Amino acid sequence: MGYVIRGEWDQHYTDGKGFRPLGDVERAVLAEHAPAPKGGGRALDVGCGVGDLAVHLRGQGYAVDAVDFAASAIARAESEHADVKGVRWLRLGIERDDPEELSSMGYDLITLRLVLPFIRDRARVMHGLGGRLRPGGALVIITPTAEHTPEDRRDIALDDEEIELLRAD
Template identity: 65%
Template structure:
C-alpha cells in the first residue's frame, strides 16, 4: 500500500514475491510502471484504500502487506490497518514503516508518529515486533487482529514520555 515509484515492489518481486503494488495516484503508478517495466511479477494498481472498492485486491489474501511511509497519511487508520490485517493469510504479516517523532525534525513532525499513536497501531495483534530502520519505526504485525477497528479509533492516545 502506497507503493510510490515502486522500488519496494520491484525488490519484493525480485526476491520471489508476486506483488500487488497499490498507490493512490495514477502519476505514481505510471512512473513505477515506466521505471520498473522489466520487472516481472508486479501488478500495478491505482486504488484509494480508504474510499475505493477493494475488489481489485486478491480475495485469497496476502502473505505480506507493507505500508512504507504511508501510514501517517491515512485518515481512518484503525479501519484501514485492521481491514488490511483481515486480508492476511495464516502466518502473514502487515509491516508498517513510519517516521517517529523523536527522530524527525520539528518542521516534518506532522508525518511522524509518537509512542501513543504506535501503541494504537499495534493494539490487538497477536504478535508485534518493533525494529528500528535508520530512525524509522518498523513494525511487523501478525494476527489476526482481535480488536474491532471502531474500538481502536475511540481509544485515547497515550502521550509520549521523554
C-alpha cells in the same frame, strides 16, 4: 500534513518527484522479519509510489500487488519497471476505493512505506488490511517516529501512543 488530495499527489509524481530510495536498513529489516515463504508468497505494497519497494519484494520471492491512488505514480512505476514481471500495478486509494481488485487469496506480507501518516482513518484501514493477511502473515509499517523526527516534521511521524495502538490489534 503534506499532501492529502489525490490531485496534489498526481502532480507530485508528474513533476518527477518521489521519496527517498529504499534503504539498506529497510531491506535488511524486511529480509530478517518478513522473508517470502518457501515457494514464494503474496505481498501487497500500499502507497507504492514509483515502485521501489514493490520491485524489491518481487526480487525476494513475492508476487506483488502494488497500489497507489495517484495515477501518475502508477504510470511511472509501470514505465520505470516495465521489465519486472510478477508485480501487478493498481491505481487504488486504500481508504476510499473499492478493494475488489486486491487478491481474494490474501497476503503473506502487507507493507505501508512512508504512507501511514497520510491515511486519515487509520483504524479502519489497518483493520481492513489486517483482515487480508494470511495466517502467519505480517503487516510492516515503515515510517518515521516522533523521537527521530524534527519538531517541524512531526506530522509525518508516529508517536509512542500511535505505535501502541498499531501493536494492540
